[in-house]
Amino acid sequence: MATQTVRKPYVRHRSAWWWTKNPRYLLFQVRELTSVFVVAYAFLLLWQLWALRSGPESYDAFLQMWYSRPMVIVNGIILAFALLHSVTWFAATTKVPLFRIHGRPPPVALTIGIYVAIWIVLSLVVAKLLYGVP
Amino acid sequence: MAERVDRITPTFWGLFTLGGFIAAFLLPVLIMMNSLAYPLRVVPWGAVQYAPALGWMRGDPVVFLLGRSAAWLAPWLPKLFLVLVIGGALFHGLHRFKYVLYDAGLHGAKKVLDPVMYGIAAVGTAAGVFLAFSFP
Numbered sequence: 001m002a003t004q005t006v007r008k009p010y011v012r013h014r015s016a017w018w019w020t021k022n023p024r025y026l027l028f029q030v031r032e033l034t035s036v037f038v039v040a041y042a043f044l045l046l047w048q049l050w051a052l053r054s055g056p057e058s059y060d061a062f063l064q065m066w067y068s069r070p071m072v073i074v075n076g077i078i079l080a081f082a083l084l085h086s087v088t089w090f091a092a093t094t095k096v097p098l099f100r101i102h103g104r105p106p107p108v109a110l111t112i113g114i115y116v117a118i119w120i121v122l123s124l125v126v127a128k129l130l131y132g133v134p
Numbered sequence: 135m136a137e138r139v140d141r142i143t144p145t146f147w148g149l150f151t152l153g154g155f156i157a158a159f160l161l162p163v164l165i166m167m168n169s170l171a172y173p174l175r176v177v178p179w180g181a182v183q184y185a186p187a188l189g190w191m192r193g194d195p196v197v198f199l200l201g202r203s204a205a206w207l208a209p210w211l212p213k214l215f216l217v218l219v220i221g222g223a224l225f226h227g228l229h230r231f232k233y234v235l236y237d238a239g240l241h242g243a244k245k246v247l248d249p250v251m252y253g254i255a256a257v258g259t260a261a262g263v264f265l266a267f268s269f270p
Contacts (some may be wrong), residue, residue, distance in 0.1 A: 007201055014239075016239055019237075026257035029234075030241070032230055032231075032233065032234050033234065035227040035228070035229075035230035035231045035234065036224070036227070036234075038161065038227040038229060039224060039225045039228055039231060040224060041161065041165060041223060042223040042224050042227070042258060042262075043258070045168075045216065045219070045220055045262070046220065046258065046261055046262060046265065049216070049262070049266060051192070051266060052184070052187055052188070052269075053268060053269065055267060056184040059181075059183075059184045060184065060185065063182065066152070066169070067172060067173060067182075072169070072170070073186065074166060074175045075169035075170060076170065077259060078165060078169075078176075079162060079165045079166065079169070079170065081184050082161045082162045082165055082238040083162050084162070085154075085157060085158060086157075086159070086161075086162055089154050089157075090158065093154075093155075105141065115158075118159065119158070119159050122159050122160065122163070123159075123160075123162065123163035123231065126160065126163045126167070126215070127166075127167060128187075128199065129195065129199060129203075129211065130167075130176075130190070130195055130196070130197055130211065130212055130215060131171070131195055132195035132198060133171065134174060
């Protein structure tokens with residue numbers, strides 16, 4: 001058990017706007033904020049499932065809202081952030097090499113290329129298998 | 135005295151990573167098909183209404199593509215897909231959002247934020263499982 005110290009811990013002061021000071025910090029903050037849109041879409045899916053489960057009238061009302069102009073714009077913004085999440089996620093995961101070539105981490109371009117290839121194949125499989133498109 | 139190993143923090147980081155991959159691989163195509171395919175005229179109005187949406191939950195396109203032999207598998211695929219995306223997105227996104235809130239100055243509220251964030255993720259995922267699998 002650690003003993004309680006009476007020392008007052010030093011907390012460095014930081015402005016709430018620290019991330020506007022440097023473009024790298026801004027990209028970091030935008031990347032972290034993709035989480036808000038990812039979470040938002042999960043809740044929209046739950047709402048849609050609820051509406052579908054409640055019967056035809058409730059789903060018709062949902063579709064009226066879902067395909068209204070403001071909601072289509074919101075969904076477009078969510079898609080943009082989801083794409084940003086995918087790209088930055090693949091770039092970030094190259095920092096943790098999952099395999100090695102001759103004892104060295106694989107080149108970053110190769111790792112990102114593998115992820116993008118998996119991404120495209122999975123997207124085509126989902127579109128074809130679950131939606132019959134194209 | 136036995137050393138106490140924290141197994142909770144790594145578990146949530148693991149779920150964050152798993153969810154991050156699920157969201158990265160599957161979310162864009164889902165948003166594209168579920169939200170924007172009709173506005174972009176990729177599919178007609180008739181394909182997004184109540185009856186075809188119920189058919190989607192039953193896995194009708196799977197049967198259409200793979201034939202009657204896939205009929206036992208068909209209802210499972212869309213439901214597992216939805217649960218995977220909803221759960222992955224929530225455990226990934228809320229974990230990350232917790233750190234956004236820390237950076238915004240709430241790092242003193244860890245005791246409150248941990249149960250709230252992971253609680254919402256767990257309840258949302260449970261709701262996803264219940265809703266998806268309550269379809270016939």
